[in-house]
Amino acid sequence: MRIALDAMGGDYAPEPNVLGARQALQEHEGIEVVLVGDEEKIAPLLEEDRDHPRLSILHCSQVVGMHERPSAVRSKRDSSIARCWELMATNKVDALVSAGNTGAVAAAGLFTRLFLKGVRRPGIAVVIPTKSGPSILLDVGANAACKPEHLYQYGVMGSLYAQKIVGIEQPTIGLMNIGTEDGKGNELVKETHRLFNQSHFSDAFHGNIEGRDLYQGTANVVVCDGFVGNVVLKVSEGMFEYVMGMAAEGVLPALNQERDLAKQAFKKIADRYHHSSFGGAPLLGIEGTCLICHGSSNDKSIRNALLRTAQHAEVHLNEVIVAALNPPAEA
Amino acid sequence: MRIALDAMGGDYAPEPNVLGARQALQEHEGIEVVLVGDEEKIAPLLEEDRDHPRLSILHCSQVVGMHERPSAVRSKRDSSIARCWELMATNKVDALVSAGNTGAVAAAGLFTRLFLKGVRRPGIAVVIPTKSGPSILLDVGANAACKPEHLYQYGVMGSLYAQKIVGIEQPTIGLMNIGTEDGKGNELVKETHRLFNQSHFSDAFHGNIEGRDLYQGTANVVVCDGFVGNVVLKVSEGMFEYVMGMAAEGVLPALNQERDLAKQAFKKIADRYHHSSFGGAPLLGIEGTCLICHGSSNDKSIRNALLRTAQHAEVHLNEVIVAALNPPAEA
Numbered sequence: 184m185r186i187a188l189d190a191m192g193g194d195y196a197p198e199p200n201v202l203g204a205r206q207a208l209q210e211h212e213g214i215e216v217v218l219v220g221d222e223e224k225i226a227p228l229l230e231e232d233r234d235h236p237r238l239s240i241l242h243c244s245q246v247v248g249m250h251e252r253p254s255a256v257r258s259k260r261d262s263s264i265a266r267c268w269e270l271m272a273t274n275k276v277d278a279l280v281s282a283g284n285t286g287a288v289a290a291a292g293l294f295t296r297l298f299l300k301g302v303r304r305p306g307i308a309v310v311i312p313t314k315s316g317p318s319i320l321l322d323v324g325a326n327a328a329c330k331p332e333h334l335y336q337y338g339v340m341g342s343l344y345a346q347k348i349v350g351i352e353q354p355t356i357g358l359m360n361i362g363t364e365d366g367k368g369n370e371l372v373k374e375t376h377r378l379f380n381q382s383h384f385s386d387a388f389h390g391n392i393e394g395r396d397l398y399q400g401t402a403n404v405v406v407c408d409g410f411v412g413n414v415v416l417k418v419s420e421g422m423f424e425y426v427m428g429m430a431a432e433g434v435l436p437a438l439n440q441e442r443d444l445a446k447q448a449f450k451k452i453a454d455r456y457h458h459s460s461f462g463g464a465p466l467l468g469i470e471g472t473c474l475i476c477h478g479s480s481n482d483k484s485i486r487n488a489l490l491r492t493a494q495h496a497e498v499h500l501n502e503v504i505v506a507a508l509n510p511p512a513e514a
Numbered sequence: 515m516r517i518a519l520d521a522m523g524g525d526y527a528p529e530p531n532v533l534g535a536r537q538a539l540q541e542h543e544g545i546e547v548v549l550v551g552d553e554e555k556i557a558p559l560l561e562e563d564r565d566h567p568r569l570s571i572l573h574c575s576q577v578v579g580m581h582e583r584p585s586a587v588r589s590k591r592d593s594s595i596a597r598c599w600e601l602m603a604t605n606k607v608d609a610l611v612s613a614g615n616t617g618a619v620a621a622a623g624l625f626t627r628l629f630l631k632g633v634r635r636p637g638i639a640v641v642i643p644t645k646s647g648p649s650i651l652l653d654v655g656a657n658a659a660c661k662p663e664h665l666y667q668y669g670v671m672g673s674l675y676a677q678k679i680v681g682i683e684q685p686t687i688g689l690m691n692i693g694t695e696d697g698k699g700n701e702l703v704k705e706t707h708r709l710f711n712q713s714h715f716s717d718a719f720h721g722n723i724e725g726r727d728l729y730q731g732t733a734n735v736v737v738c739d740g741f742v743g744n745v746v747l748k749v750s751e752g753m754f755e756y757v758m759g760m761a762a763e764g765v766l767p768a769l770n771q772e773r774d775l776a777k778q779a780f781k782k783i784a785d786r787y788h789h790s791s792f793g794g795a796p797l798l799g800i801e802g803t804c805l806i807c808h809g810s811s812n813d814k815s816i817r818n819a820l821l822r823t824a825q826h827a828e829v830h831l832n833e834v835i836v837a838a839l840n841p842p843a844e845a
Contacts, residue, residue: 252697327700397753422750430758440772452761
């Protein structure tokens with residue numbers, strides 16, 4: 184498994200990126216990592232792994248900033264994100280991992296057009312924690328102008344990802360809507376609803392769900408337009424922080440002796456949530472594997488994402504997606 | 515101020531509705547309430563207010579259920595929601611309050627077409643609590659097929675509502691988007707962004723905001739498509755409950771003697787949030803006043819909404835909206 188790691192992507196890069204790569208190499212013998220980025224900054228961080236046989240550096244001179252427009256990746260041909268995609272497009276690596284500008288990583292994937300057979304548009308899937316265990320939400324930002332066929336394919340791809348990677352045996356698929364009854368919502372979701380009901384996946388299709396069902400875990404896979412998904416994901420992040428802050432501010436002053444115990448418990452919950460929500464999010468529908476990590480990733484998150492790419496290959500995720508989207512009856 | 519109250523709307527109707535009406539009458543001498551609904555169910559709840567000079571019942575035989583399609587209000591002509599709108603359309607009342615099926619209340623408003631001069635589509639505004647105080651989010655479900663002009667008008671109406679009713683002196687207007695840079699997002703938000711910048715409200719326009727800015731209170735008024743707003747509002751409701759549950763489950767067992775103190779503090783926060791978020795939400799852009807209450811409204815919420823309608827009239831909210839949307843330069 185050869186993996187390109189965007190060494191420059193993320194709020195704290197390149198330190199946690201390089202450290203995470205070194206940890207992953209130690210843990211999995213089948214992994215080779217190409218660190219893509221500014222060699223001068225990366226090299227000093229390698230320490231005793233300087234001559235590691237499964238580690239190399241591909242120097243590049245540019246970086247797409249975390250707050251730049253995604254389209255910047257088009258003009259910055261020597262950016263770490265563009266180079267990672269180039270390595271994958273030319274079969275020099277099997278996977279890429281980036282904690283950089285999510286929009287830019289996805290945009291570069293769209294430009295490169297490494298789409299799996301039958302896939303109309305790739306989509307970013309995130310695993311979110313819910314009352315009933317993990318759910319998969321997609322698309323969360325790769326595609327802000329979805330067509331019904333795209334949403335249908337997100338349901339299929341998300342469902343196979345849930346099964347093969349997240350370990351949910353028979354995932355149900357819910358369509359994010361503004362009411363649960365059939366016939367609700369705008370034209371996009373109405374037509375998507377019809378597509379699911381007429382498809383091979385009609386049994387797994389739970390129908391419409393509403394926003395408040397998301398954290399109940401009413402459906403294992405929740406499908407929505409990339410605009411809606413991105414807003415939902417970021418509102419959730421902001422709201423988690425807001426509610427936890429409000430809870431701590433309300434509870435801690437009400438206590439006397441046990442304030443420190445409570446403070447520690449709050450911190451533990453925040454840490455657990457942070458890591459459960461923001462592992463590497465795959466751009467599904469791509470020839471190869473692309474995992475996008477949260478901008479605030481630490482070395483552990485990077486290491487986990489690198490190891491996760493190997494899992495994608497082991498379970499043949501792309502092959503099952505292609506089989507599901509190109510059923511023999513339609514051949 | 516004559517107000518039609520949908521006596522049948524809400525999860526616990528008609529008890530809290532009737533009780534809330536009786537409280538409002540006692541508190542504000544300028545209010546007259548018409549209880550619209552099943553007389554047999556309403557009358558026994560009136561008790562000593564049976565012959566109250568400012569209270570009357572308009573009997574009707576139908577109810578639009580909380581989970582029925584909004585369009586049901588079209589065929590149920592003798593439903594409490596349809597009758598409330600009819601009273602307003604025929605100038606028998608100045609305002610209506612309903613805790614019933616939100617979609618049906620808004621749909622009936624659209625059918626009735628009691629739009630203020632210059633208003634293209636009414637929108638539902640909710641006040642949400644944020645780190646920096648209350649913000650206004652709209653539309654949250656009246657209009658799931660927004661055009662740029664609609665979103666622009668929501669910004670204007672939301673801003674005047676923020677000023678006149680919520681008491682925010684110089685409200686800023688943010689456009690919900692998937693990135694903060696200019697030029698981000700789908701066609702709808704890109705064009706809306708241009709409209710704001712070219713308008714009389716360009717100084718108040720903060721530009722794009724992202725989901726995570728919502729609970730930071732980065733903008734006082736947040737404008738979005740009714741599909742997005744409805745999903746955001748319901749995801750927030752669900753997430754509040756999920757995070758508070760997770761916090762309580764994590765913190766309470768970590769304590770020994772002071773578990774009860776902490777439990778009370780958690781409950782207090784939940785109650786406060788519930789009441790701060792879900793007051794009566796106005797359908798802005800309507801000739802008259804329409805306040806939509808949360809389905810779980812209690813008597814206090816209904817009372818507050820009834821009193822709030824009087825405030826709408828006192829500050830001449832509709833007049834300032836009409837003036838802002840029909841500037842003399844364009845006359």
